[in-house]
Amino acid sequence: MNETFEPQILAYCCKYCAYAAADLAGSMRLNYPSNVKVIQVPCSGRVDILHLLTAFEGGADGVYVAG
């Protein structure tokens, strides 16, 4: 792993809490690395193993589910 390695992170966020929290981070202008991308889901319960595997298959270095 070289020093310039930057992981690609995908986050599945519940629209009611974690997605709203990500918006709040925006309102408060809190910085975080741009290689985190968020996909909104209606509930963290909607997230299927299939989605996680698709992400890893595509090249995600980390996936998190927040809700």
Next chain:
Amino acid sequence: MAEKENTQGKDVVGSVLVVGGGIAGIQASLDLADSGYYVHMTETKSAIGGVMAQLDKTFPTNDCSMCVISPKLVECGRHLNIDLMTLTEIEEVTGEMGNFTVKLRQNARYIDMDKCTACGECAKVCPIDTPNMFDEGLRDRKAAFKLYPQGMPSAFAIEKRGTAPCKATCPAHVSIQGYIALINDGRYKEALKLFKQDHPFPGICGRVCHHPCESECSRNDVDQPLAIRELHRFLADYEKQSGETYIPEITAEPRDEKVAIIGSGPTGVTAAYYLLQQGYSVTIFEKLPEPGGMMRYGIPEYRLPRDLLAEEIDVVRQMGAEIKCGVTFGSDITLESLKADGYKACFMAIGLHGGRNLGVENEDAEGVLQGVDFLRDASMGKDIDLGEDVVVVGGGNVAIDVALTAKRKGAKNVTLICLEKREEMPAWEHEIEEALEGEINIVNSFGPKSFYIDKSKRVSGIEFKTCSAVFDEDGRFNPAYDEGECQPFFGDTIIVAIGQSTNLDGIKEQGVAISRPGGLEADPVTLQTPIDWVFAGGDAYYGPKSVVDAVACGKEAAESIHRFINGLDLTDGRQKEWDFVKPEMGEEVNKPRTTVRCLDPDARECNFLEVSFGYNEEEAKTEADRCLKCGLCSECYQCVDACLANAVDHDMVADYKEINVGAIILAPGFTPFDPTEHKTYSYANHPNVVTSLEMERILSASGPYAGHLVRPSDNKEPEKIAWFQCVGSRDINCSDHSYCSSVCCMYTNKQTIIAKEHSEKELDTAVFFMDMRTHGKEFEKYYMRAKDEKGVRFIRSKVHTIDPVEDDNLSLRYITEEGELVEETFDMVVLAVGLAPNKESVDLAKTMGIDLNEHLHAATRTLEPVSSSRPGVFVCGAFQEPKDIPQSVMEASAAAATATRSLAKARGSLIKTKELPPEIDVSGQEPRVGVVVCNCGINIGGVADVPAVREYAATLPHVVHVEDNLFTCSQDTQDKMKEVITEHGINRVVVASCSPRTHEPLFQETIRDAGLNKYLFEMANIRDQNTWVHMNNPERATAKAKDLVRMAVAKAAFIEPLHQVRLEVTQKVLVVGGGVAGMEGALGVADQGLQVYLVERGDMLGGVAHKLRTTWQGEPVKPYLESLVERVRNHEKIRVLMKTEPVETTGIMGNFTTTLMTSGESLTETVVEHGATIIATGGKEYIPSEYLYAQNPNVLTHFEMDAAMDADDPRLSTAQSVAFIQCVGSRTVERPYCSRLCCTHTVKSALTLKERSPEMDIYVLYRDVRTYGFREELYKKAREKGIIFIRYNLEDNLPDVKDADGQLSVTVRDHVLQMPVELNPDLLVLATAVLPNENKDLFELFKVPINADGFLVEAHAKLRPVDFSSEGIFMAGLAHYPKALDESIAQARASVSRVMTILSRDSILVGGVVAEVDPDKCAVCVTCVRTCPYHIPYIGEEGHAVIEPAECHGCGSCVAECPGKAIQLKHFTDEQIVAKTAALFEKKKGEAA
């Protein structure tokens, strides 16, 4: 029902006014708007949300308060049938129930909500910092602000207190506070530009202004006024140093009309300055060789350097004015010649260049000079021989200028003689001081008598007579002399400087009207002379005044001339009153005025060097920092320029409205108690003593410390925190709030736990309290967890001394229960402040004409818990009584139901519906995606490269159209979007802008208006989750925006239209349970016009209420109950089925079918259809096995005691002593909940006994007295009456009850004496627990959940306290939790309101984002049945899982769990999510990694 009769036969209005935008107001509004009533909602703040929005977490679930309330805010803000009016106050209410007329005042927001996109650019440029009260003042916000990030309406506001005194007093009305704020911010260019908006001479006035602003400066009330003049001088000096002069931009189109201005003094130049900005061409004619008028020829150079003067005048030349000097009006030019030259208007600003004579003998002698002539000659550099001794006559500023100029011109001795006493002199004090510094000899109280002349007829001196008084009794100038006392003064030159006059040579002849005091006559407002195209102003019009007055006059002249040329009304709207406000001054720290450095007096002689040095940058900032920001918003107008949406409007004024409503609901909330008066708690002077609401903000992730637990003084992480309970509650020493605030014990419990969670190190938390009142549902368990699992220390003691000690810590001293004095040091103290009444709501009550109780909360009766004293006006929330969120929500719904009882016939009459075009059928079409990328002003476009994102989007599959725009949400863009959809045949729309949470509904509405199904829409959040968080890295933000757009487009290719299905509803309701809750529910629904089936398994209606004697407020229950039963029995819409139980039920919300079985001689089956169900199955008294109950006849339960009282049981009259034991069966290991009502019941019974037999000894053995809310009054009264309260505990002090030959003996350790006491009560009353009635089968039948204690479980502990998670079923009364009668009534009515949100319409729309089962794939494994958190899926008769679209919540949990992939969640299908996920990782060719 009396209320209902009132409106019969009258026109009732189908709308309701809801006052207050807290959670109670929100709930009431949503319920009303969803059940067919139009809602006018008002809120005094700029956003709704109330105190709940300020809270961090909510108990007992520790949910995030904001997460919970946020969807409700959005719903309320967007509801078609809620007219949300923020910043609005109620002015007047007339009319009566059914038809009120309400006058409202909506205060100016200064930001147009329709245009504001909440981007926040206005706040970024705002220079004003003011305490952020949403954060309880723990940090600052700007005057342009959004109350909080999630606030609704999602728009900024500008807070103004009014016009600042400086601006109001300044004749030119310069935004003084504004430029001072900008200086404070280091934005000098902007400050200067702002100044120059209203005044062309910052440098000139910075030297010579008489600054009336400073005399009104609020800082004057603290120490000294701000050096306002020096501050704008600093700006001019700063500009001069920078070498770059700001020239106002002429935005108006150039015009053909020419204007002539006579005189180049400040008035003339100012008029030119503003006329030029309007596009006119302007010529200034000046008689003297140089422009500037009196500024040049009257003010000495040592006060006003000539280079600066020339530069500031030159600005108008650079703007295009022509200045012609050496042109005399009256000879070189005339009105006639001007007219002939094509001038459309002429402005005479000729000044006062002549002196005034004394009118005494020999005044015409040689050596007698006129002050103005002398100053002019000196200015022109003429050689003047003054001799050695000069006498100046006059006491004004001109006289002093003359004296000081004479000194500089070589006079050795200058004597200034004036009529006035030193303190009466008209010259400004600082000028007099400068004269004294310049060794001018000032002689007061002499009036000139005659001049002495020598042989050559040259003046040699002047004789003075004593002036005994300058002004007469009326204060008019009318000098009185004492001729007996005269004194001669000798000099070589005498200069007379007693006033000015205008030179009217050549003017009179032209027909220009002449008058006093300046010489020219004109209209005082318009400055128009009797010759309509000629205007007059300046000193020549109003007499000698200052430069700033000239500026003000020049501005008015320019306005009049503009109006005249354009044929507009000259007077319309001209006479503005300038009122000003002053801030409330607390203890303001003294900050002395920054002194101005000046040329040493010795260095001033014989030269005209500028005396004052002005401020340097540091001095200017120090001085600017003294400003008290009187107006709050400084009117610096930076926001106007910053707002690309043009939403800022500083000229907005309050809007007065009148509305018509059928009922009014008041929910104005409360104010947290201000503990400043509690001097011993050091709240006001110690930063680490905070209120509980401050603690909420400290803990909040969006609070001042971003959720990091630190203390205010030094941002150190605390290791020990103490909470003090009952601050401003149960306290009549330091507050007048004798009541209990009901919620503080629980929020403290919660704060201790959350604080521990937030703390990285071990946190010691100690709670100092009197009684722990955790009487709500699941509260007791929470308390036990805090105590036993989390190690929170609960100390039953009142801290008597708090001493600030070193390191910003606090040392507390208190006495333990065992009597030991303890001293402990804490890092922080949290005061658990009570819920105090609002000043606002007290005023509101007055306007509404409703009664308040002694605690200044709305007066209500227990049996009508949400009705105020005025029919048609209802109350809910903490305004009624301090209470927690679920109780507020419940009462809000109850108020909605009660308010609309009498409006039922107008239901639906005022609601708005939207006409929609038919939907375009897109089935079978290839996706044609349109992508709109938003710049959001500069919020997105200022960081990411929007055109690049747009172009990139064009390369993505299926994209047929791309565009970007400044604001996608603006109305014009929305209209354009509709056109574009049609034009390009777009069938999927992607908007890359802000958050779908706030804007998706809006865009969906737009595409629906264009005929597309609203689900054919997808959003990419490239603002909130991109440019706002990556603003320091534009390249990456651009790349991420592309990624997000690619993901959205990928999903868009797979999205499908979803169709909601219309489902007819059965407008009938089944109520299970015939107690008070069931009957109130039935009656409420029936009064709304719906059929009700009320089933009761017993043979009597009324339930446990039959055993109640009175409410806690003393209202008898029996008459109420009898009337209720009668009304239920006789209501045409209610069918009562006694001895009946539901045995079977099927169906979904809106369409249930239930089979009822009635027992009797034979079983009868009735099948009913209904759209909703209310479950009110009640509760009962616990039958104790403790304390010799049922063994000794004198041991009674509460109900037995009540019955004994009713029956006048002889034991009561003979008993000398009665004891009560609390918590029998409650708060135990088996039943770890508080039964909520027993403490109040005990105290009430004890008081009744005491009333009957005042000599009776009464003992109450308790654990914590939980007389919450106003019930505390009963407890207080009980103690006053001598009822003895002895505390016991379960651990080591359980009461020991024995029976010695029938005589009861109770032994318990007294907590005060710390000794065992033995009581021998004649009667022992056990306050036994409240249990839910056993209804296991019934609850299973309806599939409604119960908790471990057997009580029904609501859908959400805070915001859905009467709903089940299964739609269409509601609960009320004791089956939910122990509660008093008023709370049962409220909950029952709340259930009515909730029912009406479904059944007020004939049909409901179901479906949309719901799960759908593919029967072919279903293996009937019941995984979905087990997974669903709402218990919706079931296995249908066809042999596969069924998920009713009307019931499904759309969470998709079953979809993820289904092993056979037999379920898909619409709009979030695997295909769609996978496409979106995969798209993130697929890079387009040529894209960098």
